Amino acid sequence: MPALSAPFGRSVALAAPAKLNLSLAVLGRRPDGYHDIESLMVGVSLGDSLTVRATESSGISLRLRPAAGPAGPEVARDVPTGPENLVVRAAMALAEAAGVDRGLEIELVKRVPAGSGLGGGSSDAAAVLRGAAAAWGIDWGSDRLAEVGARIGSDVPFFFAGGPAVVRGRGERLEPVGGIPPLPVVIARPDAGLSTADVYAACVPDADRRGDASRLAAALAHGGLRAAGPWLHNALEAPARRLCADVDHLLAALARAGAACPRLTGSGSACFALARTATEARRIAARLAAERNSAGHRAWPFVFTARLLPVTDGREETATG
Secondary structure, three states: OOOOOOOOOEEEEEEEEEEEEEEEEEEEEOOOOOEEEEEEEEEEEEEEEEEEEEEOOOOEEEEEEEOOOOOHHHHHOOOOOOOOOHHHHHHHHHHHHHOOOOEEEEEEEEOOOOOOOOOHHHHHHHHHHHHHHHHHOOOOOHHHHHHHHHOOOOOHHHHHOOOOEEEEEOOOEEEEOOOOOOOEEEEEEOOOOOOHHHHHHHOOOOHHHOOHHHHHHHHHHHHOHHHHHHHOEEOOHHHHHHHOHHHHHHHHHHHHOOOOOOEEOOOOOOEEEEOOOHHHHHHHHHHHHHOEOOOOOEOOOEEEEEEEEOOOOOOEEEEEO
16 A cells, blocks of 8 residues: 555545547457547537545545526536446546545536536546546646546547647547647537437548548648638547437538538547637537527537637646545
8 A cells, every 4th residue: 555645535626628639540450349540639628527535434426516697507417426437437547547546536527518528537537647646636747647537438538648649549548739729619419319329330441541630630720710621520420420410410510610520539429510600600609509499498508618728737736625
């Protein structure tokens, strides 16, 4: 068991940004059942927030708190608080790996809809690994924490990269990239979600897109949004559209609202569109939010504006009680 220097009651507050897959190529199926991918992942300013506190008694507890606003309860709907939640699994995995017998209290404020392809659960797990290590006094670097995270979910290592990265393998191989501008973005999600396993099972590998993630990163860095269009691509978009008609309808709605090159992120069901200015992003979002379905309800219950994050450094604020 490691020497633990942190006092009981120490609390750590962390931000957990969501991510977008600005490009995603599926290169083929691996012997372990996963798929090899190549993706340009970029964090966004939309995110959850967490507070963790070390306790003298053993056990991991999670309290879920919806974010303020009308969509808050809907965002938190159906998010589990037991060991099936990635946050709890991450804390348990770190405790086992480090030989820790202290407990942890976690409060999670949800802003990122689950089952969206936005990496909310993975980002939460990465944040808890950082926070639990600080609260428990475990002096492990990001690489070692990312190794623990990789056992929890394929997207978790990205949130230790510190910024945009080309992600390869099943998500564990990261190549950080610089120069990505903080472009405004519109993010929307239909009410319906998608199964990641089902979307991958229905996809056709597109190994000919190998290298597009690096090309997109270079295009954004040197030419901005104008140069990015040819490289914005997601191999999972076609199967997602077949499996969920709402994805097809949402992409069409984004285009009607004035978005250029709207795309699916991850395995969905959230979609996004980069914008040239914050004003343009707000205008597109307002048009989406104004759409109504046949029952008179909002057609798209989750519509956000955000911006790309050139740096996601896992900043935290620590207070000792």
